[in-house]
Amino acid sequence: MIGAAALNRDLVDVAGGRARLETPAAVLDLDLFEANMARMSAACAAAGVALRPHAKSHKCAEIARRQIAAGALGVCCAKPGELLALHAAGIDDLFLSAPVASARKIDALARAAAAGARIDLVVERPDLARAYAAAARRHGTRFGALVDLDTGLKRSGVADPAAAVAIATAIAAEDTLVYRGVQAYHGRMQHIDGFAERRAVGADVNGVLAGLIGALTAAGFAPNIVSGGGTGSFAIDGAAGILTEIQAGSYVFMDEGYASVDSTGAGHADFGPALRVAVTVIGHSSAGFAITDGGSKSFALDGPAPRVFLAGREIGRIEWCGDEFGRILPADGGAPLAVGTVVECTVPHCDPTINLHDWLHVCRGDRLVAQWPVEARGRAD
Incomplete structure (x- = not known):
């Protein structure tokens, strides 16, 4: 220090x-932090969805430990380095929510999994599924894998049902990958201030997501996990009944970007x-x-x-x-x-x-x- x-x-x-x-x-501020954690945990429990908070917001193992102790499934990470740092600090239930293009980073993730980390990953192209599977095989371990879906953010993931099915097929073909479901995150929706407008956008997003899930289900890949959502949309996502887990991150800290977002329709943050x-x-x-x-x-x-x-x-x-x-x-x-x-x-x-x-x-x-x-x-x- x-x-x-x-x-x-x-x-x-x-x-x-x-x-x-x-x-x-x-x-x-510990009082505000604890109140924020309790508020989100209670909201997810009431909606019947799990909470898998995003550690990109805090990057801190002690906060991750407290989130898990309060009922979170584990934490999401945005980058391999972030995930590996938290693993080194003792956090072992980790979900990498973005694709990777580096063979050495994929190998490092496999080494962490072999050392005891439970790692889920997102896949948005068949060759990435094969690369993850090969690394896991080298190190005698397995990854959980989710198909990354694009419901309108246009950042990563696939928007075409046939492409989603092709990725799920590639995952299922590998003995070192376990198909778990899908990720569908829409970041722009989180910062729409008005509740009614955000709910309308959410309905459109969930319509796209439901169509993609339908195609996967028809092909024999019904998802056990449907992961997404965030601090701005948790109430809407919980009420919609499509997501099985919420990836909210900023709620533990909050910032001025979220200060004007009416998350629940109550008229305030x-x-x-x-x-x-x-x-x-x-x-x-x-x-x-x-x-x-x-x-x-x-x-x-x-x-x-x-x-x-x-x-x-x-x-x-x-x-x-x-x-x-x-x-x-x-x-x-x-x-x-x-x-x-x-x-x-x-x-x-x-x-x-x-x-x-x-x-x-x-x-x-x-x-x-x-x-x-x-x-x-x-x-x-």
Whole structure:
């Protein structure tokens, strides 16, 4: 442990330590995090669908352990490197939700499976099924395999029923692959703000998915698993009754990109902003604005401007004035904060923001209660 995280180690369990953090520091509000986890777990249970949260949002083994302890099937990973980092940290029920084109990465996944990881994979072309099967055979192991379906995102997966059947056939032909079902993820649907519009898009998406499942079923490949959905669509997906498991990820942290998304039709966001970045006022601009020590090297900027909190009270917004600096825009037009003041900011986009931080500073109330490593930080491979 180095940097601000090392300097903050002595603040664990110290009263008022949260306001004394060395910064920039990723902060996890434990009360909001636990409430978010409980909310999603209860919603999935009530809808009769499983939860397989996406670890691309948090990249942290301790969070994955807590999700699994709360009833999750395991976790999804976006990249082989992310999966392997979490496996090395003790997480063994893993689902790689994107295709791979590297023989060496496929071999590394097979080695992890041979070492005890239970790994499911998505396949969107027959030659990938054969490559996975050959690697598994070399290492004396097996993979679970799902056909990757495109229901309108146009990123990966197949949209043609005949192609889906061909992939399922290729999987079933391999003795080291187990056909488990299908994945169908529609990312753009997650960020449609209005519930009614999102539900209408969801109906179209599910219509496409039902047709593809019908073709697979008619060919003898009825899926045991239908995996997809996310934080923005979990309520719609649960009510539709097609998915068997939800891949929600951002719900544990939340960000400004999701703050305006009415997930359930209640008229507001359903999860709280548990992930913050703490920054310190280091000076003042010539125009009188408080300048902080956190810029684009501490926040991913692909989202709305963060809100700024002081001692739990929202006081304004922050905008960027460099890679290392931010500028606080006070909501009430009041005097700028004093040099040395530590504030917490929500984040524009949680997934790439956590990828900038090695440690989570876990806080309950005014105390720093733990520091959790972000084991898969930087693993975009």
